[in-house]
């Protein structure tokens with residue numbers, strides 16, 4: 001299948017610092033891509049650029065071959081949903097109202113919710129399992145419940161590309177599993193998912209491909225078993241890790257054993 005998002009020679013700077021260095025990526029529909037790398041390696045910055053939320057210092061992000069940064073936000077939102085890492089925004093809305101915000105891109109300016117809008121919201125709430133707190137204010141929800149609400153909002157948007165910044169960081173293991181499984185299922189319908197993840201075991205188990213960032217460079221990309229090697233983890237994270245093949249899942253399983261001396265940055 002053809003490329004839906006292409007990142008070409010992308011550079012990002014903040015203040016005087018370069019935070020993404022010449023990133024080049026091609027992503028196809030129906031893939032679940034995990035963005036991994038240590039704190040501060042540039043995962044959020046890359047996701048924001050891919051969501052059209054950050055203008056590149058140089059290079060570009062192409063959506064179906066057209067420059068994303070020349071498109072209007074509402075046009076971008078018809079294709080791309082983005083769930084940020086920080087969900088602490090003070091919204092005086094119920095969970096269901098937040099999920100309905102995901103329909104913004106599909107609605108006319110003053111139009112009320114259509115049957116299709118209501119159905120998309122119902123379906124997103126059902127699959128994420130948030131019906132039981134639909135009427136509660138998001139400000140009163142736990143961190144994990146709030147995370148589920150914003151994932152439901154992104155699903156209700158019915159995007160072709162879903163960008164998630166650490167979507168399972170506040171979830172218990174059961175809910176982590178539920179979210180990873182439901183995301184993987186959605187790729188069967190052609191959805192492209194790119195998620196920044198710190199849980200390397202879940203990333204290796206569920207993602208089709210991993211992109212490993214270090215100091216704003218792509219250190220490795222490809223199938224989890226190719227990217228997640230002891231040498232790469234040492235280089236990227238500065239840890240000695242044991243990697244084995246899990247006998248139940250057949251996927252790489254990682255145990256970090258010790259910190260090691262970091263190699264010099266680029």
Ligand SMILES: Nc1ncnc2c1ncn2[C@@H]1O[C@H](COP(=O)(O)OP(=O)(O)OP(=O)(O)O)[C@@H](O)[C@H]1O
Nearest residue numbers: 014015019037038039040041042043044045046085
């Ligand atoms: N607006 C900004 N101004 C200055 N520096 C920034 C800005 N945004 C990001 N950075 C820097 O860019 C680098 C990459 O940040 P980014 O948030 O993309 O990393 P990350 O891989 O998502 O990290 P984490 O895993 O901790 O969320 C960091 O060194 C960060 O301090």
